[in-house]
Amino acid sequence: MTSEEIKNTQTGYVLQSWSKQRGLNPIPIVKAEGIYMWDTEGIRYSDMSAQLVNLNVGHGNRYIIDAIKEQAEQYCYISPSYASEPRGELAKMLIERLPDNMGKIFFTNGGADANENAVKMARMYTGRNKVFSRYRSYHGSTFGAGNLTGEPRRYPLEPGIPGFVKFFDPYLYRETIPFESEEAAAEYYVSKLREQICYEGANSVAAIVLETITGSNGIIIPPKGYLKGIRQICDDYGIMLICDEVMAGFGRTGKMFAFENFDIKPDMVTFAKGVTCGYVQLGGVAVSKDIADYFNDNFLSCGLTYSGHPLACAAGIACLKFYDDEKILDHVNEVSKVLGEELEALKEKHPSVGDVRYIGLFSAVELVKDKETKEALVPYGGDSKGIMKSIIGRLSKKGFMTYSHENMILIAPPLIITSEQIREELKKVDEVLSEVDKEILE
Numbered sequence: 001m002t003s004e005e006i007k008n009t010q011t012g013y014v015l016q017s018w019s020k021q022r023g024l025n026p027i028p029i030v031k032a033e034g035i036y037m038w039d040t041e042g043i044r045y046s047d048m049s050a051q052l053v054n055l056n057v058g059h060g061n062r063y064i065i066d067a068i069k070e071q072a073e074q075y076c077y078i079s080p081s082y083a084s085e086p087r088g089e090l091a092k093m094l095i096e097r098l099p100d101n102m103g104k105i106f107f108t109n110g111g112a113d114a115n116e117n118a119v120k121m122a123r124m125y126t127g128r129n130k131v132f133s134r135y136r137s138y139h140g141s142t143f144g145a146g147n148l149t150g151e152p153r154r155y156p157l158e159p160g161i162p163g164f165v166k167f168f169d170p171y172l173y174r175e176t177i178p179f180e181s182e183e184a185a186a187e188y189y190v191s192k193l194r195e196q197i198c199y200e201g202a203n204s205v206a207a208i209v210l211e212t213i214t215g216s217n218g219i220i221i222p223p224k225g226y227l228k229g230i231r232q233i234c235d236d237y238g239i240m241l242i243c244d245e246v247m248a249g250f251g252r253t254g255k256m257f258a259f260e261n262f263d264i265k266p267d268m269v270t271f272a273k274g275v276t277c278g279y280v281q282l283g284g285v286a287v288s289k290d291i292a293d294y295f296n297d298n299f300l301s302c303g304l305t306y307s308g309h310p311l312a313c314a315a316g317i318a319c320l321k322f323y324d325d326e327k328i329l330d331h332v333n334e335v336s337k338v339l340g341e342e343l344e345a346l347k348e349k350h351p352s353v354g355d356v357r358y359i360g361l362f363s364a365v366e367l368v369k370d371k372e373t374k375e376a377l378v379p380y381g382g383d384s385k386g387i388m389k390s391i392i393g394r395l396s397k398k399g400f401m402t403y404s405h406e407n408m409i410l411i412a413p414p415l416i417i418t419s420e421q422i423r424e425e426l427k428k429v430d431e432v433l434s435e436v437d438k439e440i441l442e
Helices: 003-013 062-074 085-097 111-126 143-148 152-157 182-200 226-237 258-262 289-297 310-325 328-349 387-397 419-441
Strands: 029-033 036-039 044-047 102-108 130-134 164-167 205-211 240-244 268-271 283-288 353-359 362-367 408-411
Touching (some): 085 310, 111 143, 111 289, 182 205, 182 226, 205 226, 226 258, 328 353, 328 362, 408 419
Parallel strands (some): 130 164
Antiparallel strands (some): 102 283
8 A cells, every 4th residue: 555545544444542533644654673663655763652651672573473473373362261371371470570479360451451350359359349549540441441540531431430539649740738858748648548548438448549650641750658658558448459550560660560669569460561562462460369369269250252362472471581581671770861861951951841750761751831830831631722732743753753641741662772762862852842942932
């Protein structure tokens, strides 16, 4: 097909997510390798969001491609009730990489249904019905995961499911209380959550679900002591702590799982994205040994046709081996220093940059109209003038491909990116922000 034929076929027959359909003009990609993609005209683009923060190993990874081919020659699918070597092997490898309190894996198709099944299991295990999650969060857009979600993408699902309760997360950049330290902020937010749980009835709360590090809603990193405080609340009241590691897991933060940065052990961990890096879709829920033991004698009312799909599990095994063999965690910790330096330089230079937040190769640039007042470049929940869309478009013309959410530009490249590539790509951001400073702020 020609470039126009590819675009016309897609826009003519495919409903594109999170978009008004009229006027869409998708770039037709015909080749991808490493952190780069090429369109039909041979123009190269840099994948600076790892697609949807899932393509951790980049494009064209031979470990995964060869593993998929090998499994396809054996069999492509066998139902979850049969024993399958890749299914069992991947579960074992995941448990070995998780904390010592973890027992078993329930596989899903992706992150949204991982979160839905985690909530179901928490309710079955505790016999309780309420589930707490944060306003500035995204856990998926299916009905259950969408009710967990706190940001505006939950609105089409309302009125929602009874028992889903929201609370505020510690977004210190926009906090009006002048806390003397991160620890003081953490203590405040944890105490308010404890108070809210008491008002809701602690014995009715099954789970607290958290993105360990808030992802698309701004790479909001919890203050020191916050997650330990929530872990203590859960211990005090018999509540399950579910860490959503769909976006932050598998090396994105420089640790295999983001919660390792905060010295806690969840009761359940949901994952997807980086477990296969999108080569075949796969998600899952890791549950503690206590929860796994409970379902030895109690019926697990969860099931999916494609739970533990053999091709996906073969891809997952190869992906984990690649992380290990190529020492990806060490690499992330090395090159992330360069990313941090470049982001801090942008913050220092540009009036439009209110804050930069980063951990590992997981970062966001928050844009403002005024650094003193911190007024967001676009209001929460609305960008009627298409300002952020315009900024992302300018980056795209320079070959820097990413996405925005609210007033944030997400920068989360494949974990294989080099220091030189980071410097090269951040120059493009610098150039576009100079345009923003001049044209939008002045």
